[in-house]
Amino acid sequence: MEYAQQDTQSPLIYLNNAATTWPKPVGVLEEVADCLRLPLYEPGRTTGDGSTDYPSAAREALSAFFHAGPPEHFIFTQNATDSLNLLIHGFVKKIHVPFHAITTELEHNSVLRPLTALEQGGAITLSVVPFTDNTVSLAAIKKAICPETRLVVMTHGSNVLGSVQDIRPIAEYLHTNDIFFIVDGAQTSGHIRVELSDIPIGAFVFTGHKALFGIPGIGGFFIPDPDAVAIIRQGGTGTDSRTLTHPFEMPMRFEAGTHNYPGIASLYAGIRFIITTGQEAIERKNTNLTRSFIRELKGMRGITLYNENPDLPVVSFDITGIDNNEAGFILARAYNVITRTGLHCAPLVHERIDSGKGCIRASFSFFNTIEQIEMAAHAIREVALSADTQIRTD
Numbered sequence: 001m002e003y004a005q006q007d008t009q010s011p012l013i014y015l016n017n018a019a020t021t022w023p024k025p026v027g028v029l030e031e032v033a034d035c036l037r038l039p040l041y042e043p044g045r046t047t048g049d050g051s052t053d054y055p056s057a058a059r060e061a062l063s064a065f066f067h068a069g070p071p072e073h074f075i076f077t078q079n080a081t082d083s084l085n086l087l088i089h090g091f092v093k094k095i096h097v098p099f100h101a102i103t104t105e106l107e108h109n110s111v112l113r114p115l116t117a118l119e120q121g122g123a124i125t126l127s128v129v130p131f132t133d134n135t136v137s138l139a140a141i142k143k144a145i146c147p148e149t150r151l152v153v154m155t156h157g158s159n160v161l162g163s164v165q166d167i168r169p170i171a172e173y174l175h176t177n178d179i180f181f182i183v184d185g186a187q188t189s190g191h192i193r194v195e196l197s198d199i200p201i202g203a204f205v206f207t208g209h210k211a212l213f214g215i216p217g218i219g220g221f222f223i224p225d226p227d228a229v230a231i232i233r234q235g236g237t238g239t240d241s242r243t244l245t246h247p248f249e250m251p252m253r254f255e256a257g258t259h260n261y262p263g264i265a266s267l268y269a270g271i272r273f274i275i276t277t278g279q280e281a282i283e284r285k286n287t288n289l290t291r292s293f294i295r296e297l298k299g300m301r302g303i304t305l306y307n308e309n310p311d312l313p314v315v316s317f318d319i320t321g322i323d324n325n326e327a328g329f330i331l332a333r334a335y336n337v338i339t340r341t342g343l344h345c346a347p348l349v350h351e352r353i354d355s356g357k358g359c360i361r362a363s364f365s366f367f368n369t370i371e372q373i374e375m376a377a378h379a380i381r382e383v384a385l386s387a388d389t390q391i392r393t394d
C-alpha cells in the first residue's frame with residue numbers, strides 16, 4: 001500500500017505530534033510534489049490544464065470527512081490561528097456594538113490573544129470559564145452567560161490535558177439562545193471522529209499540519225451560516241474582477257489572494273490517508289500508545305503526571321528536581337526523544353495545574369511505535385533518576 005512505507009530508519013523518537021505531526025504519510029509528500037510538478041489549477045484563478053483542482057477536491061474531501069456541507073462552506077486559511085482571528089474579529093465587526101464573550105481556561109493563545117486584544121480595545125467584555133476534571137461543562141458556561149452574551153469560543157480538545165469537550169449539548173444550548181459558538185478543533189481533527197452535520201455550531205476551526213497530516217501553512221474553518229460573520233480581508237478572487245467590492249459568493253467571500261496550493265494538496269492527501277487507514281484504527285493505535293506511556297510513567301519515582309486519562313494522545317508531566325526545558329534538552333540531545341516543554345501556548349491551563357511553571361508534553365501519532373514508547377520511558381526514567389540523585393547529593 002502506497003502509504004505504508006515510512007522511514008523506519010530514523011533514530012528520532014518524535015513525541016511532539018500535538019505541535020505538528022511527523023513524519024507525514026508518503027502519500028502526502030507525493031501529493032505535494034505532484035501539485036508542484038504541474039502548473040497550478042483552479043477554475044477562474046489559474047489555468048494549469050490537466051492538473052488537479054486541489055481546492056475543489058479538498059473541499060469535497062473535507063465536507064465528506066466532517067459530515068458537513070456544502071463544500072463551499074469550508075474555507076482555507078493559513079492555520080487554526082488564522083481561522084480563529086478571521087472568525088472572532090469578523091464576528092465582532094458584524095455585531096458592531098460592544099458585547100459580552102465567553103471563553104475557557106483550556107484555551108490556546110490563538111483564542112485567548114484575539115479575545116484579550118478585543119477586550120483591551122473595548123469591543124467586548126470577557127469571561128473565562130474554569131475547567132473541572134479537565135473539561136468545561138455546559139453548567140459552567142451557563143453560569144457565565146448574561147443578557148449581553150453573544151459569543152462563546154471554546155477548544156474541542158485541550159493541547160495540554162488531552163481532554164475532549166462534549167460540544168453537542170453546549171452547541172444546542174447556545175444555538176437556542178442565539179449565541180454564536182466557535183469551536184477550536186485544532187487538536188481533535190483527525191484524531192477522533194468529528195461529525196458536524198447535526199451539531200448546531202457557529203463555526204468549526206481545523207488546522208492541516210497536526211492530526212490531519214498536512215504540511216504547515218494550511219488550515220481552515222467550516223461555517224454553516226456565513227452571514228453571521230463579516231469579512232475582514234478583501235482582495236483578488238479571480239472572479240467578478242470588474243467590481244471593487246469583494247465578492248459575496250462562497251467560498252471566495254472569506255478567501256482573498258492566491259491559495260496555498262501545496263498545502264491544500266497535502267490536506268487532501270492527509271484526509272485520504274486517514275480514510276484509507278481508518279479513523280478507528282488510528283484512534284486505537286493512539287490510545288494504545290498513550291495508555292502504554294502512562295503505564296510506564298505512573299509508578300516512576302520523581303514523575304508527576306498531570307493527565308492520567310486523556311482522550312487524545314497527549315500526556316503532560318513533570319520531573320522533580322529538574323527544570324522542564326533542561327529535561328527536554330537532555331531527552332533530545334542524549335536520547336533522541338523529542339518532546340515539547342514549557343507553557344504550550346496555554347498559560348491559563350498551567351496556572352491551574354502547575355502554578356504556571358509549565359511541563360513536559362509527550363504527544364503521539366499513528367507513526368509512533370510501542371518500542372519508541374518503551375525507549376522514551378527508559379530515557380525519562382534515567383533523567384528522573386539522575387535528577388533525584390542530584391537532589392540527594394545537594
Ligand SMILES: Cc1ncc(COP(=O)(O)O)c(C=O)c1O
Nearest residue numbers: 079080081108110159186187207
Ligand atoms: C488547541 C489549539 N488551538 C490552536 C492551535 C493553533 O494551531 P495553528 O498552529 O495551526 O495555528 C493549536 C496549536 O498548537 C492548538 O493546540
